[in-house]
Amino acid sequence: MDKSNSATSMWNYLMKKMSCCGVNNYTDFSISEKFKESSQKVPVACCKMNETSPSVHPLDPDCPRNPKPENSYYLTGCYKTMTDLMLGHMNFVIYAVAGVVLMELLATFLAFCMCNGIETYDK
Template identity: 35%
Template sequence: LLNKFCYDDKRLFGSIFCVHCNFLQTIGLYSLGVGIWLYLERTDFHELTPTSFSVFSLFHCRPLLLYWCSGLDHLHPLVTGNGRVFDLTTSWDRLQKSLECCGVNNGSDWFYSSRWPSHRFVPNSCCDPKHFENVDSMNNCGKVDNSTLLFQQGCYEVFADWLYHHVAIMNWISFALLIAEVSSIPLCCSFLCYLFLNLSFHRDEYHRCLVEMNDLDAARDLRIRPMDRIGDAAQDP
């Protein structure tokens, strides 16, 4: 009965352990895929993301504080001083093309930038391709005094939504990993207890077998050499 109970308990524990390992592997692969996806997307315009923006987003401190303090104060100087850093220029172009937006609030944020301090120009990435026949016709379109050719929405709200979307994904992944890790603690404790009990059980079985073997050896010696014992008894005074 004890052996059957130990066998059933071992089989049940093994099944639970396998399911939990598969769950951890699935979460790990999913987290790896999301991490690669975020890494590939961050190369487009991650330079425009302020550190405080990401930290506040992680703790779900939403629009008011971010909108008035973190985002605008960080993005507007990048627009006006954009011509001094090529990486930021490339990031802004990719951002505006990908999100179909122009400037922080609107295209006027680009007016009198360091790239054209005396003109009301915007980058070519602000131009809406719907109003042009091909890519070649968009050359120097930002210097045309026609605001209808530009993207009408600013980039801040669109960029904030994009960032919150990515942060939300990472929050859910982190929460799932946290649950998986926390659930591993009682499983590991039960596994250690099972090993300890199983080791104790086998140790007791080993000692019992040794005792039985010694008893068998003693009985066998008694059966093999009975006359020696009788002779020894006869020599007793």
């Protein structure tokens, strides 16, 4: 899979799972050559999905060409959705970062102890 397909797949997955569309909103796709050449205004991933279907099928088949609040998330940007998610889980993020910092400090301390032990052993 080339880089552009990987990025597209990642964005499609993110937009579907986070119920959002583009970084800011659907207008982010207006500069895309792919969307200029097609009749779509938004990717299928911006549409509300039929959750009972194992594959990606929008509830409204006309959604990519005619997005509305009832059939899509076209007005909701992923940046705002992600920042809201991060702010909602800020305690977890702080604890995770603090844990990583403590592990790094412990590893540094143990490395110094090992170096000191090797010097003592060599004498």
